[in-house]
Ligand SMILES: Nc1nc2c(ncn2[C@@H]2O[C@H](COP(=O)(O)OP(=O)(O)OP(=O)(O)O)[C@@H](O)[C@H]2O)c(=O)[nH]1
């Protein structure tokens with residue numbers, strides 16, 4: 479059965495409850511489910527130059543896909559990375575950072591606008607020790623004004639280890655000092671208020687591996703249910719926590735339920751068939767839940 483992980487086929491265990499359905503219905507279900515399993519999400523990473531966008535995406539996904547430069551802004555175009563596991567691919571659009579020069583900014587803001595509707599989620603990196611978010615706010619509002627949906631944005635406070643007083647960072651335990659922790663809490667609250675975020679803002683440090691598990695969980699929760707399982711399979715193994723897997727699994731079960739309902743809605747149902755369909759639906763979803771780890 480583990481072969482299905484690589485071939486993208488529906489495991490045999492799912493075929494059995496489906497075999498009780500009319501042939502056309504069962505075929506539609508399998509077809510739609512496979513589309514979901516094969517779905518290749520696209521995540522965009524936006525924010526200011528040097529905020530740590532490329533570094534963050536290298537830490538989340540394996541193998542690390544992006545180039546990182548300590549001095550000059552190094553992402554000039556949208557870099558499309560592919561993170562591949564078996565036959566499945568996650569696409570990452572790593573955007574050039576805004577607020578480098580006014581001329582580049584105009585170009586980049588056009589680029590952000592052109593891409594925003596094509597992305598499953600936009601991760602917006604705000605550097606923890608940056609006091610000026612004017613450019614971020616302006617660009618974000620512009621995107622909302624041109625139709626982007628606020629629930630598609632997940633803001634993250636990056637480079638938490640640089641938060642003042644940065645000399646107090648606990649290098650042994652990779653944790654902020656109490657004063658840094660207090661400042662990080664205040665800063666995440668400020669970001670959530672200023673950007674009126676739908677999802678929680680979490681402070682992370684990619685170099686210190688700080689809060690990344692918590693943030694990966696927030697990432698999976700913020701993604702549309704149709705793509706969270708497909709993204710979860712590409713996270714580095716340490717970030718595929720129980721919570722990540724549970725959220726992704728339940729998301730996929732709800733998608734499978736909607737697929738079942740849509741496919742069943744075209745069947746002419748008598749009272750008895752309706753009862754049988756409801757029983758099959760429950761069995762089908764229980765099996766989906768049980769075999770999720772084989773599909774993703
Ligand atoms: N201390 C610390 N440094 C970081 C962290 N994340 C990134 N950096 C450093 O910050 C610099 C910029 O990081 P990048 O990931 O290239 O930033 P970017 O947002 O992709 O920059 P552009 O490509 O110019 O838009 C690099 O020197 C990174 O090593 C972090 O969490 N902590």
Ligand SMILES: [Mg+2]
Nearest residue numbers: 531532552553
């Ligand atoms: Mg970059």
